[in-house]
Amino acid sequence: MEAIRFDNVTFRYNQTGDLRPPEEVLTDFGPSDYAVRGISFSIQKGEFVAILGHNGSGKSTVAKLMNGLLFPEKGTITVFGMSTRELEKLFEIRKRVGIVFQNPDNQMIATIVEDDIAFGPENIGIEPDEISRRVDWALRCVGMEGYRMASSFRLSGGQKQRIAIAGVLAIQPQVLVLDESTAMLDPLGRKEVLDVVKSLNKQQGMTVVLITHFMEEASLADRIIVLNDGEKVLEGTPRQVFSRYDYLKSIGLSVPFAAKVARILKDKGVPIEADVLTTEELFERICQLL
Amino acid sequence: MSIIVKHLSFVYNPNTPFAKKALNDINLVIEDGDFFGIIGHTGSGKSTLVQHFNALIKPSRGNVRVDGMDPAEKGADLRELRSNVGMVFQYPEYQLFAETVFDDVAFGFRNYYKRSKKELKRDPDRFKAETEERVREAITMVGLDYEKIKDKSPFDLSGGQKRRVAIAGVIVMRPKILVLDEPTAGLDPRGKAEILRLLHELKKNYCPTIVMISHNMNEIASNCNKIAVISEGKIICVRSPQELFSDDELIREKGIEVPEAVRLFKLLRQKGISFDRLPFNAEEAAGLLFERLKEEGKYA
Ligand SMILES: Nc1ncnc2c1ncn2[C@@H]1O[C@H](COP(=O)(O)OP(=O)(O)OP(=O)(O)O)[C@@H](O)[C@H]1O
Ligand SMILES: Nc1ncnc2c1ncn2[C@@H]1O[C@H](COP(=O)(O)OP(=O)(O)OP(=O)(O)O)[C@@H](O)[C@H]1O
Ligand SMILES: [Mg+2]
Ligand SMILES: [Mg+2]
Numbered sequence: 340m341e342a343i344r345f346d347n348v349t350f351r352y353n354q355t356g357d358l359r360p361p362e363e364v365l366t367d368f369g370p371s372d373y374a375v376r377g378i379s380f381s382i383q384k385g386e387f388v389a390i391l392g393h394n395g396s397g398k399s400t401v402a403k404l405m406n407g408l409l410f411p412e413k414g415t416i417t418v419f420g421m422s423t424r425e426l427e428k429l430f431e432i433r434k435r436v437g438i439v440f441q442n443p444d445n446q447m448i449a450t451i452v453e454d455d456i457a458f459g460p461e462n463i464g465i466e467p468d469e470i471s472r473r474v475d476w477a478l479r480c481v482g483m484e485g486y487r488m489a490s491s492f493r494l495s496g497g498q499k500q501r502i503a504i505a506g507v508l509a510i511q512p513q514v515l516v517l518d519e520s521t522a523m524l525d526p527l528g529r530k531e532v533l534d535v536v537k538s539l540n541k542q543q544g545m546t547v548v549l550i551t552h553f554m555e556e557a558s559l560a561d562r563i564i565v566l567n568d569g570e571k572v573l574e575g576t577p578r579q580v581f582s583r584y585d586y587l588k589s590i591g592l593s594v595p596f597a598a599k600v601a602r603i604l605k606d607k608g609v610p611i612e613a614d615v616l617t618t619e620e621l622f623e624r625i626c627q628l629l
Numbered sequence: 630m631s632i633i634v635k636h637l638s639f640v641y642n643p644n645t646p647f648a649k650k651a652l653n654d655i656n657l658v659i660e661d662g663d664f665f666g667i668i669g670h671t672g673s674g675k676s677t678l679v680q681h682f683n684a685l686i687k688p689s690r691g692n693v694r695v696d697g698m699d700p701a702e703k704g705a706d707l708r709e710l711r712s713n714v715g716m717v718f719q720y721p722e723y724q725l726f727a728e729t730v731f732d733d734v735a736f737g738f739r740n741y742y743k744r745s746k747k748e749l750k751r752d753p754d755r756f757k758a759e760t761e762e763r764v765r766e767a768i769t770m771v772g773l774d775y776e777k778i779k780d781k782s783p784f785d786l787s788g789g790q791k792r793r794v795a796i797a798g799v800i801v802m803r804p805k806i807l808v809l810d811e812p813t814a815g816l817d818p819r820g821k822a823e824i825l826r827l828l829h830e831l832k833k834n835y836c837p838t839i840v841m842i843s844h845n846m847n848e849i850a851s852n853c854n855k856i857a858v859i860s861e862g863k864i865i866c867v868r869s870p871q872e873l874f875s876d877d878e879l880i881r882e883k884g885i886e887v888p889e890a891v892r893l894f895k896l897l898r899q900k901g902i903s904f905d906r907l908p909f910n911a912e913e914a915a916g917l918l919f920e921r922l923k924e925e926g927k928y929a
Contacts, residue, residue: 392817393787393817393819393820394787394788394789394815394816394817394820395787395788441815442720442723490647493641493642493647493649494672495671495672495676496671496676496719496811497670497671497672498671498672501671519815522814522815523671523719523811523814523844524671524844525669525670525671525844525886526844526846526886527670527884527886528670528671529844552815552816552817552818552821554818555889588819591817591818591819591820592817592818592819593818593819596847596889596890596893596910596911596914597889597893599911599915600890600893600911600914600915600918603911603912603915603919604915604918604919607915607919609919609922618889618892618893618896619896621893622893622896622897625893625897625918626897626900626902628922628927629897629902629921629922629925629927
C-alpha cells in the first residue's frame with residue numbers, strides 16, 4: 340500500500356512569508372526561487388526512507404508538503420490516497436503524518452513536559468486515559484521517564500529534542516517524519532532514538548522518513564532519496580547511493596566512514612571493493628588483506 | 630589569554646522546588662593556544678559551564694578567572710571581558726535579526742563603542758569608517774564575499790552561510806578566546822568541513838584560543854589538542870585525544886562514544902593487528918592501513 344506519493348511537485352515560497360500559492364499573491368516582492376522542482380517519488384507503507392541533501396536543498400520543504408503545511412504550486416501529493424489539496428482531508432492527513440521539526444524550541448507548547456506531549460493526542464480527540472498511557476509510553480521511548488512533570492523550558496538542548504520526538508510519537512502516526520531530529524543529541528542518545536525508530540518501523544510497521552546530515556544514519560534505511568537544489572538527483576538502496584562518492588562529494592555530501600576508507604585505499608591501488616557501508620564490513624575486508 | 634576554573638558549582642533556580650545542580654566542583658585550566666574540546670552527554674552541563682566564561686551566568690560557588698580577572702567580582706569590566714571572549718551559541722543563526730547581513734555583524738561592535746559617545750559625537754565619520762572596516766574584516770574572515778553579501782537579508786541565506794554570518798558577528802569584536810557550542814550541528818558534510826577549516830584559520834590569525842563543545846567525536850578528536858569529559862556536572866578528566874581514546878576502561882565506564890576510526894582499529898587490535906597510534910578520521914585510518922600494507926609488501 341502506498342503511504343505517500345509525490346507527482347511532479349513544484350513549490351516556491353512567497354517572499355512575504357505568505358503560504359498561499361504564488362499565483363494568488365500579488366505583491367511587490369513576488370515569489371522566490373523554486374525550493375522544490377518537479378519531484379516525484381513513492382513511499383510504501385512500512386518503508387524506511389532517508390532523505391539527504393545539502394543545506395537549502397529542499398528537504399524540510401518536502402517534509403512540510405507531506406502533511407499539508409505547504410501546498411504544491413504544480414503537481415500533486417497524495418497521502419494514503421488523499422490529496423493534500425482537499426482541505427476537508429487535511430485533518431486526516433495530519434493525523435497520519437507526524438513531523439518532528441529541526442528546532443525543538445519552536446515546538447514546545449506547554450510549560451510542563453506532560454502537557455506538551457499530551458497536546459497532540461488531545462487535539463485529535465484521544466480519551467484522557469489513553470492519553471496518559473501514551474504519554475508514559477512516549478517518554479519511555481525517548482528515555483525521559485523521569486521528566487514527566489519537569490518544566491519544558493528548563494531542559495538542555497538535547498532533552499528538549501527528545502521531548503519533541505515524544506510529542507509526535509504520542510500521536511502514533513502511521514508515517515513518522517524526522518527532520519534532523521537527532522542533530523542535538525549525544526551519540527548514545529542518537530543511537531537510542533534511532534533504535535526506537537527502527538523498532539517502530541520493524542515491529543509496528545510504522546513508515547519512517549528520516550531527514551539527516553549523518554551518512555551513517557541514512558545507511559540504515561531501506562532506500563535513500565537525494566536532493567540537490569530542489570531536485571531529486573539520486574534514489575536507491577544505501578549501497579547503490581553511497582557507491583557514488585565523487586558525485587555525492589560534488590553536491591556537498593559524503594559517504595559513511597567505511598566507504599570512504601575503502602575508497603581512499605582503492606584509489607591508492609589496494610584491491611578492495613568500495614561498496615562497504617559498515618565498519619564491521621570494512622574490518623572483514625581489511626582482515627582478508629592483512 | 631587563559632581561563633582558570635576553580636571549585637565552580639552552579640545551581641539553576643536555587644531555593645525553589647525547581648533547584649537543579651548543573652555543575653559540581655569543576656576545576657579546569659584552558660591555556661593560551663589550546664584548541665580545547667568539551668564532550669559529555671545531553672544535560673551534563675557543557676553549555677552551563679561555558680556560559681560562565683563571559684559571565685552570562687555567575688557561579689553559585691567557586692570562581693572563574695579569564696586572563697586573571699574574576700568577572701563575578703564587583704567592578705569587573707564585563708564589556709571588556711565580553712569583547713575578549715567571543716561566544717557562539719547552539720544554532721546561532723536563530724538569533725540573526727537585522728535587515729541586512731552588515732547590520733547583523735555590526736551589532737556587537739556598534740553596541741560596544743556606543744559607550745564612548747564623546748568620541749562618537751566628535752567624529753561620526755570615523756566611527757562609520759571603523760565599523761565598516763571591522764565588518765568587512767569579519768565577513769571576509771568567515772570566507773564570505775563582503776560586497777556580494779553585505780546588503781542581503783540574513784534570512785535569504787543557506788544554513789551554512791547563516792552560521793558563518795553568526796560567527797562573523799562574534800569575531801567582529803576580535804576576541805582572544807572563541808567559544809563555540811556545537812558549531813557544526815545541522816550543517817551538511819561540506820558545511821561542517823568548511824567551518825572546521827575556518828576555525829583553524831581563525832585560530833592561526835586571530836583568536837589563539839578556541840573552546841569547542843561537540844557531540845561529534847570524529848570532529849573533537851581530529852581537531853582538539855585537549856578534551857575535557859563532563860558527566861553529571863563533574864569533570865571526569867582532561868586528556869589529549871590519543872590518551873583519551875586509548876583508555877578502554879574509562880570509555881566503557883563512562884559510556885563515551887569513540888570516533889568510527891578508533892572503533893575500526895580496536896577491532897583490528899583484537900585480531901592481533903595493532904598500531905602504535907589511533908586514527909581519528911577516514912583519511913588518517915586509510916593512511917595508516919596503507920603504510921602497513923606497504924610494509925608487509927602487499928599490493929603497493
Ligand atoms: N519560509 C521561507 N521563505 C522563503 N524561502 C524559504 C523559506 N524556507 C526555506 N526557504 C528556502 O527554500 C529552499 C529550501 O529550503 P529547505 O528549508 O527546504 O532546505 P533544507 O534542505 O531543509 O535545508 P537544511 O539542511 O539547511 O535544513 C532554500 O533555498 C531556503 O532558503
Ligand atoms: N534554564 C534552566 N533552568 C533549570 N535547569 C536548567 C536550565 N538550563 C539547563 N538546565 C539543566 O541543567 C543541566 C545542564 O544543562 P546544560 O544545558 O548545561 O547541558 P548540556 O551539557 O549543554 O546539554 P546538551 O548537550 O543537551 O546541550 C540539565 O540537566 C538541564 O536540565
Ligand atoms: Mg531543513
Ligand atoms: Mg548544550
